Amino acid sequence: MSNGAGEIALSVRDLKKHFGGIKAVDGCSFELPKGRISGLIGPNGSGKTTTFNLLTGVLAADSGSVIYNGENISGLRPYQIFNRGISRTFQITRIYREMTVFENMLSASSMRVSEREARTRAEELMEFVTLTKLRGEYGGNLSYGQQKLLEFARALMTDPDLILLDEPAAGVNRTLLQNLLEHIHYLQEDLGKTILIVEHDMNVIMNHCEKIFVMDYGVKIAEGLPEEIQNNEHVIEAYFGH
Amino acid sequence: MLGAFLAVAYALPFAVGIYTESVFFDLQWLADFTTVLLNGFMQGGVYAMFGAGLTLIFGVMRIINVAHGETVMLGAYMTWSAFFGLGVDPLLALFLTLPLAFVWGWFVQKVLLNAVVGGPELTPLLMTFGLGLVMIHVVEAIFTTDFRTIPYLPDALRLSENISVGRNRLISFVMATVISCGVYIFLKKHRIGKAIRATAQNADVAMVCGINIFHIYMITSGLAAALAVAGGALVSIQFGFNPETGIFYTLQAFAIIVLGGRGNFIGAMIGGVMLAVMESMISFMVPNGTAMVELAAYGLMIFVLLIRPRGLLGEKTD
């Protein structure tokens, strides 16, 4: 499958978001390469979570633009962004606790496809993350790891082209993390999806992302391949210098 | 935004009054208007007091007690019983009714609400709703649905030739102010009051600091019930009441604390006076005003929630 080498999936231009006097994101720009796994890292309070919320429409940007498929999606509501093919997971899982696994899946299906198709899709994805046995169980009764998998599968219901993962490694044990990362690689390599991971865990980012963006104080301070980032003095200073 | 809304809200009765030609701006009218405003202001003192009870519970436990108005109604009946049954002066009766009210609030908190503080917000709302229903119909079983009044100092006190205030209003206002100030000072200065405020700030930290928060919850509920019953006593010497008037007091109290800022004691004082003044203006200038006054509370409540949910003095937390 063509990975669309060199193409841009999403382009962020001069994004700004201030909370009162705090410049959470202060003129951030970057471009996500199509069909690749990219990583967004930065120390605590560097603005990466705010950036993520701006991309998904949970927060409205003060200025700047987010171009996706030739359209500025900045300022759209979260469901509109989702319906354009950008899906997400949450740092702390937000599955629906009093709905069954199957209902969790179905809730994220596109209303443009028939219910039959949506059901088939949900079954396939539950199989993919090995939750089929639990399809009739309440989300709240699942273990944390299973909830994480459910959330991941739910984000794939509409077959999105761009998948944003908010700290997939947070609170997850090694086996499960390995499992999740295999799924992520499958999506990228076999299905040609574009993926952005916001992550705290340096190992995940360095070993699994092809392109890395580093943020500090609301601006991008570096971007490049893992090895370039590892030796970048700005990055080292940002992480250890203050 | 809120300022603009309030300006419009207070201008509205004038506009309606001018439109229906009941506003004249001559000397007699101005004197009457002053009388009405003055009486409204004093009424506000009483509203502020029972509003403060609701805000206290909300501030400490994040619970909206929809049986608060029923407690006000209960206070009115307690006072009525003391007056007609025992022949006790309604103000002296407070020495009897307030301790009872405190025990009632304590008891409700212990039996019903302690278990649901911090859980889903709707559970205590539904439970206090059920409690209110029980209170209404227990009172109804004893006293029937007839309207009751307490004839107490109904004469007017002349301040000038044209301006007068009801003697019972003046006394109610003074009593409400004394009680509210007392509770305020208690919260600021007393050891238990400080513990209540600490719990309101952060229950977890308060618990770590050795405060028994469930104990604090019960004291808070007791205080709130006492404020409501005191409100009921002071309302009962001015207006008629029946078992079903409680829901209106609940909505009034809720409007007051939404306007003042939920959980803010001073906010409840300001909100109470503002609501009462608006009500008095409506009843004076708008045709059919005595029925329309209820709309003041509902309208203020809904619009303030929509425009500025934290009200005048509330903190921007949710």
Place this chain on the structure above:
Amino acid sequence: MSNWEHLRNFVVLAAAVVALLFVPPIFSIYIRSFFMFMMLYVVLALSWNIISGYTGYVSFGHVVFYGIGSYATGILMVKAGWHWIPTLFAGAAVSGVFAAFLGYAVLRLKGPYFAIAMLGAAEGVRVIATVWESLTGGGDGIGFPNVENSWETYHAMLILTIITIIVAYWVGHSRFGIRLNAIREDEIAAQSLGVNTTFYKISALVLSAIFPAVGGGIQSYKVLYIEPDSEFFILVTIYMKLFAMFGGKGTVIGPILGAVILYSVQEITWIKFPTAHLIAFGLFIIFVARFMPRGLMGFAVDRGWARKGMVH
């Protein structure tokens, strides 16, 4: 859910309809009216359940829609001389439009604030119905010309109940209902996963406002007299809420079961203990809210008698 299960449910509904068509004639006019009001409360509980059970926005003022329907019928029949059937549609339309506007405003409030705002809205409309004498007859209300209509109204209520059950069934077994559930569970997540929450919430409120309006209209024609305090009586909201919660909110069978059981209980106790039955209902609300928030259906699910979730 398989087609067989849908078919089975449909057969059960059809059997109930046949029973309700042919059994009451055997009995007195009193029994007929008892069944009529029971069906009214099935409609009310199911409607309340759409906004409050599925979407989680608990309405403390749902009687407002019922009252609007009653007054639409009263005003249009008595003052404008309409036939009673078109007034039901008019009432539904007015109530639906009112719900859309009201919902646009108050559905942005969370949990308890929505509940209390609805209570305020209902009380506010009651005051307006009292004050606007030229339209509503004020506190004296509106009296209808006296006719014997117990059959007409019974059949109308039966049809309304069937329609309401079918709509509730659709909500309870469709992706529409699942999306309403998602809003109840986590509104931010729902929005991030493609649910236009504003649209869905308002749709749910409008749906839940239409059927009570029609029910209110039929009821007003049946009793031939309306006045603000009875048509906007807070007790009607209490019944809707309690019946649906007792049966199990967020399910289709729950509110039906709750309404049938508790309406029968209240009918029996009401006559013998007019005040005590309301005290008991108050205590019962406390009990249900505290110990059985998922109602009878939750109990059935815990015992393994019913499956978890609404779509299988």
